Amino acid sequence: MTPDAAAATAPPREAATSENPLREGSVTLRAADPCTIVVFGASGDLTRRKLLPALFQLSREKLLHPKSAIVGFARRPLSDQEFRDASHPPDHDPATPKHEWQRFAASLYYRQGSFERVEDYAALRAFLEELDRERGTPGNRIFYLATPPDAYPLILEGLRAAGMVTPADDPLRWTRVIIEKPFGHDLASARALNAQVHASFDERQVFRIDHYLGKETVQNILVLRLGNGIFEPLWNNRYVDHVQISVAEAVGVEGRANYFERSGVLRDMLQNHMLQLLTLTAMEPPARFEADAVRDEKVKVLRALAPLRPDQVSERTVRAQYAAGAVAGGAVPGYREEPGVNPRSATETFLAAKFEVDNWRWAGVPFYLRSGKRLAKRATEITIVFRHPPYALFRSAGCEALEANVLRLRIQPDEGISLSFGSKSPGQSLHIDPVRMDFNYLTSFGADPPEAYERLLLDCNLGDSTLFARRDEVELAWEHVDAIASAWEAGGPEMNSYAAGTWGPAEADQMLERDGRHWYRL
Amino acid sequence: MKGQAPPAGGNGAEPLLLLGKEGERPFDAAAIERELRAMWKSAAPAKGALYRAALANVIVPLDATTHEPLDPVLSELTRRHPSRLFRLERELAAPAKGVATTAPLLARATAVCHMRPGGGGLVCSEQIVLISTPTAEPLVPSAVASLLVGDLPVILLRLDGDREPESWGALEAMADVVLEDSATRDDAASMATVWNRIAARGSSRARDIAWTRLAPWRELLAEVFDQPAASGAISGLRDVVLHYGGAAPPAGAWLLAGWIASRLGWVLRDRHDTRYRFDAPGRSVTIAFEREPDLADPLLAAVRLRSGKPHPLDVVVSHRGRAGSATVEFVAPESKLLERRFAYREFAACLIGEIHRHEPNGALDDAAPIAAALTALGSTP
Secondary structure, eight states, X not given: OOHHHHHHHSOOOOHHHXXXXXXXXXXXXXXXOOOEEEEETTTSXXXXXXXXXXXXXXXXXXXXXXXXXXXXXXXXXXXXXXXXXXXSOTTOOTTSOHHHHHHHXXXXXXXXXXXXXXXXXXXXXXXXXXXXXXXXXXXXXXXXXXXXXXXXXXXXXXXXXXXXXXXXXXXSOOEEEEEOSOOOSSHHHHHHHHHHHHHHOOGXXXXXXXXXXXXXXXXXXXXXXXXXXXXXXXXXXXXXXXXXXXXXXXXXXXXXXXXXXXXXXXXXXXXXXXXXXXHHHHOOOOSSSSHHHHHHHHHHHHHHBOXXXXXXXXXXXXXXXXXXXXXXXXEEOOGGGSTTSOTTOOOOSEEEEEEEBOXXXXXXXXXXXXXXXXXXXXXXXXXXXXXXXXXXXXXXXXXXXXXXXXXXXXXXXXXEEEEEEEEEOSSSSOOEEEEEEEEEHHHXXXXXXXXXXXXXXXXXXXXXOTTSBOHHHHHHHHHHHHHHHHHHHTTOSOEEEEETTSSSOHHHHHHHHTTTOOOOOO | OBOOOOOOSTTSOSOEEEEOXXXXXXXXXXXXXXXXXXXXXXXXXXXSSEEEOOSOEEEEEEOTTTHHHHHHHHHHHHHHSOOEEEEEEESOXXXXXXXXXXXXXXXXXXXXXXXXXXXSSEEXXXXXXXXXXXXXXXXXXXXXXXXXXTTSOEEEEESOTTTSOGGGHHHHHHOSEEEEOGGGSSSHHHHHHHHHHHHHHOTTTEEEHHHXXXXXXXXXXXXXXXXXXXXXXXGGEEEEEEEEOSSSOOHHHHHHHHHHHHHHTOEEEEEETTEEEEEETTXXXXXXXXXXXXXXSOSEEEEEEEEOTTSOEEEEEEOOTTOSEEEEEEEESSOEEEEEEOOOOOHHHHHHHHHHOOSOOHHHHHHHHHHHHHHHTOSOO
16 A cells, blocks of 8 residues: 555544644543633533533543643632632542642633623633633634523624634634533524524534533443344334333422523423433434434434324323422422422423324334422433233243333433343243343443543534534424423413422323333332 | 451351441432442452342331341341342431431441352342431431332332331332231231231232241141042031130231131131131131140141031141141041141241242232231130
8 A cells, every 4th residue: 555545544633643643542542632611601500510520530531632721701700719729629539639630720710701791702812812822722712601591692792793703614723612501492592592603603613512412321322222233123113112211300499490490391301301312212323423424313303203282282291390298318398489489380390291203113102201300319211111022922821911121221320221021930830020131330340431521521622513412403302392382381281299209290100001001110 | 448358168148248438427319329339339349259239129117126136137138139228227326426416317328248159259239228216207218219229129028017107108109019027016906907908909019928937837738638538528618726826816827717718718707706707608617716825936836627527527737836847637537647848938038939929929819808807806816
């Protein structure tokens, strides 16, 4: 092979390796370009609890370029040092060498500013350019919008007006923006926000984050399905009876009453996390494992998802609010007694819904979704319930009601996968008992999976948007949510109640019982 | 995590207790999960082959009286049926030093490990101990619910139902199977609550270990009628006497009476002194309870069965304590004395047998309501 031919067939090296060829082949191959990450809303809870710990972990693992800097931007007046002190992770591992934290802390900066004032963006731009000169960074930027959603338009406009967004095809530097959920409040507001985003950014520069997609267990859905020979042939309406997707929280509104009162679980959970899990479960294999190929297939699922007609919403959805009860060993008030919640609130804290995916693979297979706050425990799981064998061979031996085979993908906590099946119990007579094969991340790999934000921040730094939602994906999801929301606003179904610490209202159980099914316990 | 060296030799039945952090702390579900994760992470490389296993969630309310006797039973249970074990203790232990005494609900996470049969590593069950003060008792079910392993069956081992706080009734609702032992109940009315629960929930969801213990009795009584000379007598049976030790008929005696009546289609009519009268096809039959003054242990001691012509039968089946054999003494139609194997099973074995049972138990379903009905006619014959 000639040198030219070899160069032509060699895989493209990642940006970091072209800068430092010694990285090639090393475990830190995924180390990314040097850049400056600007976090808007830097004094907020998300930044402190999730973003900075994730960036610190990336730094420790040498996945964040040593020249990279993190700049917090918020209204609160703080010095760089105060920001660094406030950023120290509360559960910081005492075994971590102090110098690791010090090295990371030295890359943290803080600028006070208002999201409304144009001059503050100009000052931020000047500071970032100075930082580029000081640290030798080439002008790459990630703007992380970790603010309440009503600040998004202001920040996007401020960035545009200050000339801080480079074109997507700029060969020398790049600019990317990460936008936290909720992306809009309904389809109209999501479209308006998308329009505003696209006034400054190309879709390739936009990273709409849903942290669920950064979870190892969520990524493993595709690996399980498409990286093994045994599951995909069964992954269709010939073998699957139904699918359950459950996202249960033990917490209540936790100081987010103002936001939650306007969103409810429908907008807070179904529009993003739950429909993302559904699309990953139901999508066709993509032609390549690349961002647009994967997202094209997810979009096809959302297009195939039968929209609920107003007359179907009462029958196929359940909404409820939690009443006082006990959760995880503590007494808790009812939703309407929570601080900041309207005592006559009509916001749902629980929903269950039945969807159908109208395509060749899934016709006739219901997808039951449920999510709620103040449920018995925190757990997220996808449950694939398989059909019974076509002929009950063992009925004559008294084995009438065999349990269905169930594949459970535990997204969190206790991350893992289990498969239940029937087995003859030892003895002279024929008894078939359910047994379980279990895979557990912790005991199989001896390590906790990394935090979702680590993966997503790294992917954004690398320019890989596979695990981020695309514009059309977000808007299609809102179409389904709007269909339910408008039927609920028109009156049905009625708001039910459930005691905190239970698994939701009886009406959710009845919805499945009508179909001869039941929810699997989490 | 602290651990001990695996016990040398032996059959591996002795448990190796792996401790999490010392002492109990105020309950925090997320912290317990974190603690367990940390325990497994630190345990694996140090201990070689170590398997975290769970086939069920087992919830065991305990009090000062059931605590110690149950320890070896629960150890054996986790050896033969690895489980996530919830020990619900009520003020059994003083809070550890440094624990705020105002914390109403305390917890401790540990693991109980056993050598695999034939060696080759340890199989470990997670054990979560919840210690509640009276004010925290209503919170206990929610604490348990937050830590259940979702895709495993939930078994409630309730041996102290009489003294359990009312609020722990919620544990029953989350259980797939409730295992009780009516033999631990103080009086017949209390025993009947167990049998009524079986009647209501069905034997696939509620079991009685006192019934499990009766298996060898039922086997022997059935065997009586396998004898060629006695086979015709079953349809003419007119009199059954249950001899027992202790102050009052034990749970097993009531259940055995219920079983005989239900199997033979007898319908309870009334009680007359110590005799319970039934209507059988074409005749009236009785079941009586007779106390054996010399026997202090509250156990079933003997069963006498009699029938009249044309197939006379008079036979006494006797068994004492934990003996491995029983006697079957025929007085009629001909005199003979037989010794038969009595498959006595210890409590742990009965328990595990019931945990492994998945199919409904029709005989118990039929017997339990009759046993309860007998006690309703008067519990101290």
